[in-house]
Amino acid sequence: MDQMRPVVYCxxxxxxxxxxxxxxxxxxxxKVHGSPLSTNTLRVLATVYEKELDHEFVLIDMSAxxxxxxxxxxxxxxxxxVPAFEDGDLKLFESxxxxxYIACEYADKGTQLIYQDSKKMAITSVWMEVExxxxxxxxxxxxWELVYKPLLLGMSADTAIVEENEHRLAKVLxxxxxxxxxxxxxxxxxxxxADLHHLPTLHYLFGTQVKQLFDSRPHxxxxxxxxxxxPAWLKALALQSQQ
Numbered sequence: 148m149d150q151m152r153p154v155v156y157c158x159x160x161x162x163x164x165x166x167x168x169x170x171x172x173x174x175x176x177x178k179v180h181g182s183p184l185s186t187n188t189l190r191v192l193a194t195v196y197e198k199e200l201d202h203e204f205v206l207i208d209m210s211a212x213x214x215x216x217x218x219x220x221x222x223x224x225x226x227x228x229v230p231a232f233e234d235g236d237l238k239l240f241e242s243x244x245x246x247x248y249i250a251c252e253y254a255d256k257g258t259q260l261i262y263q264d265s266k267k268m269a270i271t272s273v274w275m276e277v278e279x280x281x282x283x284x285x286x287x288x289x290x291w292e293l294v295y296k297p298l299l300l301g302m303s304a305d306t307a308i309v310e311e312n313e314h315r316l317a318k319v320l321x322x323x324x325x326x327x328x329x330x331x332x333x334x335x336x337x338x339x340x341a342d343l344h345h346l347p348t349l350h351y352l353f354g355t356q357v358k359q360l361f362d363s364r365p366h367x368x369x370x371x372x373x374x375x376x377x378p379a380w381l382k383a384l385a386l387q388s389q390q
Contacts, residue, residue, distance in 0.1 A: 177202035180223055181230030182209050183387035186290070186347035187242035188230040192386065193343055194246040196379035198257035204386065243279060246340055258379070260340045271334030274326075274341035278333075282323075285316045286348040293355040317360055320367055327366035331373075342374050349375065350384070 177200055181188030195202050207213050207229050215227045223231030224240040232239040234252070239245050250260040262268040289312050292304040326333060334341035349371060352358065362368050374380070 176233075176235050178205055178233040179203070179230055180205040180207055180219075180232070182207055183383070183389075185209070185229050186287075186351070187228070189347040189350070189383050189387070190242045190344060191230050191232060191245050191249075192383040193346055193380050194249050194260065194340070196382045197260060197343065197377075198249055198253045200249070200253060200256060243275070243340075243344065246344070250340055258338065260338070260343065262335070262337075262339070267335055271339045271341050274333040275344060278341060278344045281319050282316075282345065283348065285312050285319060286352060288312045289316065289355070289357055290348055290351045293357065294351045313357060313360065316357065320360055320364055323370075324364040324366050327370050332370070338374065338377070342370070343380075346374060346380055346383075 177195065179188070179191055179195060179202055181191070181204075183189060183192070183206075192204070207219070209229065213219060214224070214229050219231070220227055223238065226240070228240065230240070230242060230245065232245045232248075234248075237248075239248060246260075254261065254263075262271055288308065292309050292312075296302040296304060323333070330336065332338050332342050349361075353361070353371075353375075361371055
């Protein structure tokens, strides 16, 4: 009988320990700090959703200047811009650098947003550069004049700036129309970061007079209808609508 006592005591001790253990929630290793109203934040969120990654979204109150405060500057982005990104002990800022990291690090997850073939990836990289250096420079100015100024500042758009950049955008879209007549997507036959990076500014410009520049080009219009209907993008927009 005495030989059984240690077993009984151990069992009782185990039950006591289990009864008093506090199970903490498992925190996602990936964190995206930003605002869903930010085009750059939306770009990263769309990528995370395409890769089907568990993550935590940390809302930064830009209206209160949270992104310009010392804690954010010293911890996340010294330039005081969103988004900021964490994956374990890795911290990044600049949205396109973040999307490239996600696409490479999690290549085996979700949508394949890059090519493994070096020549195909080179072509995709060209169009990623086109988005950043040609399209975005113009689209951001138009979005500022036609969306952000009226919405956030209550100011009217500068007509001269709008007309100048509509003309510039038309020239870029003519090149896109030619490219998309040859290929379903900008980087090739598959949806990649080259396409995804356009989504945030497209979203804002489609609520303005600029929409007709896209609609008047059939291949561009079909491409936009395709990429804006992607479930991952709709998830990113759903998060925006919740704020």
